[in-house]
Amino acid sequence: MSVSSTPSSPRYPGADRDARPDVSTIEDVLHGAGYRSTRPRRTIIETILDQAHPFTPEHLLAAVHRADPSLGRATVYRTLEILGALDVLTRVVVAEGHSAYVVGLPGHRHHLVCSGCGAAVPFTACPVDHLMAELSRTTNFAIQSHVLQFIGVCPACQPTP
Amino acid sequence: MSVSSTPSSPRYPGADRDARPDVSTIEDVLHGAGYRSTRPRRTIIETILDQAHPFTPEHLLAAVHRADPSLGRATVYRTLEILGALDVLTRVVVAEGHSAYVVGLPGHRHHLVCSGCGAAVPFTACPVDHLMAELSRTTNFAIQSHVLQFIGVCPACQPTP
DNA sequence: ACAACGAATGATACTACGTCTCAGTTATGT
DNA sequence: ACATAACTGAGACGTAGTATCATTCGTTGT
Ligand SMILES: [Mn+2]
Ligand SMILES: [Mn+2]
Ligand SMILES: [Zn+2]
Ligand SMILES: [Zn+2]
Numbered sequence: 001m002s003v004s005s006t007p008s009s010p011r012y013p014g015a016d017r018d019a020r021p022d023v024s025t026i027e028d029v030l031h032g033a034g035y036r037s038t039r040p041r042r043t044i045i046e047t048i049l050d051q052a053h054p055f056t057p058e059h060l061l062a063a064v065h066r067a068d069p070s071l072g073r074a075t076v077y078r079t080l081e082i083l084g085a086l087d088v089l090t091r092v093v094v095a096e097g098h099s100a101y102v103v104g105l106p107g108h109r110h111h112l113v114c115s116g117c118g119a120a121v122p123f124t125a126c127p128v129d130h131l132m133a134e135l136s137r138t139t140n141f142a143i144q145s146h147v148l149q150f151i152g153v154c155p156a157c158q159p160t161p
Numbered sequence: 162m163s164v165s166s167t168p169s170s171p172r173y174p175g176a177d178r179d180a181r182p183d184v185s186t187i188e189d190v191l192h193g194a195g196y197r198s199t200r201p202r203r204t205i206i207e208t209i210l211d212q213a214h215p216f217t218p219e220h221l222l223a224a225v226h227r228a229d230p231s232l233g234r235a236t237v238y239r240t241l242e243i244l245g246a247l248d249v250l251t252r253v254v255v256a257e258g259h260s261a262y263v264v265g266l267p268g269h270r271h272h273l274v275c276s277g278c279g280a281a282v283p284f285t286a287c288p289v290d291h292l293m294a295e296l297s298r299t300t301n302f303a304i305q306s307h308v309l310q311f312i313g314v315c316p317a318c319q320p321t322p
Numbered sequence: 323a324c325a326a327c328g329a330a331t332g333a334t335a336c337t338a339c340g341t342c343t344c345a346g347t348t349a350t351g352t
Numbered sequence: 353a354c355a356t357a358a359c360t361g362a363g364a365c366g367t368a369g370t371a372t373c374a375t376t377c378g379t380t381g382t
Contacts, residue, residue, distance in 0.1 A: 038359065057339080340366085
């Protein structure tokens with residue numbers, strides 16, 4: 001879905017642009033927000049960082065269970081909710097009415113998603129400013145965020161002619 | 162979600178821009194696609210056209226049952242699926258990970274959605290062409306569609322200062 | 323008007339995904 | 353080490369959506 005509140009983005013202290021966060025960086029974010037650092041959460045974060053593509057909660061739960069079958073379902077859902085609220089994870093629309101999580105990167109991003117394999121390519125360009133100002137003026141809405149993304153077929157998923 | 166395949170939009174023969182379709186217009190669309198015209202479907206379409214805001218399947222089911230409690234749940238879901246596939250209905254993202262249906266209008270549209278009351282204001286401006294071409298070139302994706310929308314608070318839902 | 327046929331329907335059972343509760347465990351500050 | 357609150361996993365539960373299937377209904381050809 002990539003609802004990006006215009007001024008907000010995950011805070012990775014000192015992270016390079018385009019660098020994916022690592023486990024301890026995300027744990028620092030949790031800490032900073034008053035959450036504790038636990039073994040189940042570490043396992044979940046490690047599993048998240050293993051994902052090459054956007055993932056659903058169910059998909060992640062299965063992957064987590066491969067690492068630790070005793071880790072509770074509720075813990076996975078609870079952790080996803082927290083990481084989503086902290087903007088460590090954001091959402092992309094992968095099909096009409098279906099969204100999935102991706103690891104957030106610093107800065108304002110949107111995604112180009114492959115409808116074949118599910119790959120999500122982030123990009124930073126965002127041509128909505130002028131339109132947003134115009135809509136604010138004409139409708140008197142207080143605009144909070146926007147959703148922008150492209151769906152297509154990546155080179156690897158295109159039929160060879 | 163408003164995944165608008167760039168060249169596609171609902172085909173309402175002779176409809177004015179900005180005119181909402183009526184029941185028989187939508188029935189014509191069904192007919193044209195080889196579907197039959199039935200009383201349950203008419204009830205569902207009437208109920209859809211009564212909705213002032215984007216609606217979920219559950220919300221619609223409840224509204225349909227107010228009109229005809231004997232109308233089957235499966236029929237409502239099946240009809241929504243058909244109308245979605247025919248682009249009579251499209252989806253808007255109403256919150257992180259949640260989308261709802263709106264009646265499609267002719268032409269290429271996106272929406273500005275109120276996070277308070279759920280109102281969806283359509284607009285036709287779409288500033289993505291240049292970016293889309295650039296992304297096609299740099300990534301070699303075959304881009305099929307895009308999602309663009311704004312979320313904010315409508316004038317009526319804004320706190321009075 | 324009628325018959326024939328496939329499409330569509332609604333009841334019901336079922337599944338998948340997510341939530342809630344709660345007793346026991348663990349991280350954290352002192 | 354202790355006290356405390358946060359966190360956990362088990363399992364019951366709820367809800368939204370799907371599958372099945374016998375019956376009904378819309379459409380088409382006569
Ligand atoms: Mn943007
Ligand atoms: Mn557009
Ligand atoms: Zn692909
Ligand atoms: Zn509003």
